[in-house]
Amino acid sequence: MTWKWEPRGEPTAALVWGVSLGAVAFAMILTGILFAFFGVAPIPAFVTIVERTILDARGLSEVVRRSIPLMLAGVGLTLAFRARFWNIGAEGQLLIGAVAAAGVALFSGLPATLLLPTMFIAGFLAGAAWGLGPALLKVRLGVNEIITTLMLNYVAIYIVRWLINGPWKGRSMAGFAYSDMFDPAAFIPTLGATRLHWPTLLLAILAALLVTWLLARTRFGFEVRMMGESPEAARYAGVDFFRTTLILVLVSAGAAGLAGVGEVAGIHRRLVDPGSLSIGYGYTAIIVALLARRNPLAALVTALFLGWVAASGDVMQVALRLPSQITGVTQGLVLLSVIGAEPLLRYKLVRVRKTQPPTAGEVA
Amino acid sequence: MRRILALILAAAALTFAAAQDPLKVAFIYVGPVGDYGFSYAHDLGRQATQEHFGDQIETIFVEDVPEPEVEPFIDQLVADGADVILGTSFGFGDGILAAAQRYPDVIFGWGTGYLRSPNVFTYMADFYQVYYLNGLIAAALSESGSLGYVGAFPIAEVKRHINAFTLGAREINPDAEVNVRWLYNWYDPAGATEATEALLAAGSDVIAFTEDTPTVIQVAAQRESPGFSHYASMVEFAPGYVVSGQLVNWETIYIDFIQGVLDGTYTNSNLEDVDYFWLLEEEAVELGAEPGVPVAEAYIDDLEAVVIDHPEFGEINAYDLVMRRLAQMTESRENFDPFLGPLVDRNGKEVYADGYLPTIGDLVSMEFAVPGVVGPWDNEPQ
Known part of the structure; x- marks a missing residue:
């Protein structure tokens, strides 16, 4: 008698929730042990974290605020990943979107009412343009998009750095590497005294609905799914790979560009160092999309979850007095166990009765 | 008579509690404390300050705080009961000034900064x-x-x-x-x-x-x-x-300022003109x-x-x-x-x-x- 992994069909919603929550619980146990090593009682620590991040209005606003860029970029990635276009470049697309919005805010001289809409459009187009190259290279020359999208992230990082140290360096910033502050008309409004730039949040929810609709109800969505699930069948059915790939990449990368607009005009309100502009949001968005099992609506939930994990890190440092490195370790533990539980959704452990025990010779 | 006695006891208890409650001073560093430079120097200052005041104050610090993320950290520090929050980096300025408006009861310091408000002072040790x-x-x-x-x-x-x-x-x-x-x-x-x-x-x-x-x-x-x-x-x-x-020696400034807070010289409403620009003379x-x-x-x-x-x-x-x-x-x-x-x-x-x-x-x-x-x-x- 022995155990064996067997593939299972599409997992049920209950299974997905069960496994995911189980993984989070497992990570909390590991984190709790880690807390204990640092002399912090685990249960009160978790209570504090929940009190400060979820039960507190301001704490909650910060959780949501952090998840906005993850939502936008993550929703875009679910679309790309559905077609097996492995876009690793959301980070760069986000940064370039921010650059375009900053350019409009600083230099366009547009009237106040047109400024923000133009910034969002510019950010979307710039992000989309950043995804265009890898898309063309993939469909025309078969160049691996993982490499090209990833490499373009570094190009974007250095473009931002060059702009804030060079031509866009602010005159009013005492020599520090920032652009000048935007005109208040270019600030995305926030909810009360929080930093929650709600128009971007609204945009993220709309994007999730739009992508869901595209995937489920349009010919384009059908083609995307077919490309992802059975490229050969798609080819046979006459799917135009070139056109479909271009559109899906434009939407996916454009969404990341919108995330960049939200960060630069909702939070920083000037162009800042790329490491400050995006704390790896574009990379975390990959995890958001994968945890959401490439479902755009689920990406809203996983983005909130990862936003909460990040906010918990602040609490750990401040209220629990844990070193900053430990907060990074706990966040890694959570992600590792959630991602590590993924096979449980696709495979089940079954007991098989061998009719004939293997002989020594067979084993060798 | 019993009521008066109870009142006196209550007042004494309150005074006692107030005397026992240390001033909570929080430091926000831009780098890790082990960076051998800026944040390290500030943390040495924090330790010396803690030692100087002993039980009168309690210091805490957060390290490696990305400049634009300083606000959520300030929120957490305020929730944690911080009375004085000292941000050591120029790039924390926006966050400090915004948070200072939101938390008018808390005293803020902006190291190497140049803008003040009734509850934000600035400080610098210049070379x-x-x-x-x-x-x-x-x-x-x-x-x-x-x-x-x-x-x-x-x-x-x-x-x-x-x-x-x-x-x-x-x-x-x-x-x-x-x-x-x-x-x-x-x-x-x-x-x-x-x-x-x-x-x-x-x-x-x-x-x-x-x-x-x-x-x-x-x-x-x-x-x-x-x-x-x-x-x-x-x-x-x-x-x-x-x-x-x-x-x-950042502690020279920290000790002087915190002494002022303990004395009541510095409050959350009179810091508009408090700018430390300290030199050799002040050590x-x-x-x-x-x-x-x-x-x-x-x-x-x-x-x-x-x-x-x-x-x-x-x-x-x-x-x-x-x-x-x-x-x-x-x-x-x-x-x-x-x-x-x-x-x-x-x-x-x-x-x-x-x-x-x-x-x-x-x-x-x-x-x-x-x-x-x-x-x-x-x-x-x-």
């Missing part, structure tokens, strides 16, 4: 006098008369330091030149290596710098050129080649690469061998001149200031009239370059 003394030493040790300076950003603070360094150098050797290379970065070991090698190759033989790592002195030491340590003691990174340097800064050692022992003979004819002191050797100037400035800025007028910029234009002692406002907005500074200089007045 310009120390760089002037480093300049005296550098010129005395230089054989070529060409000194090097690796600067982070061409901002007023760094310009002021390079000018002071150059004025010091020229007091020893009127022909000394200071070649400047800019990194456009606070933390850039690779750029600092390149800049230092370029300066050494161009003939500079003593190097000073503003950057957050010991790279410059390490590279200089490989070419057997003496250097000056910056911010924290960097002797161990280039043993034998660190002549002197700039040290900071906020110190000459040397190690506390208590202004000039490394091994270099004292070399300095004493350099004798000049000084307009103020007559025949004097370089070491004695350094110590005299140090004593003067430690006593009071009024005694001696490297920027005391008359002063012309390197284009020959008078910037300070004869006898004019520049104000702190003049110092923090200094854009000109003094004669002897060689190299590009952004925003130079024409």
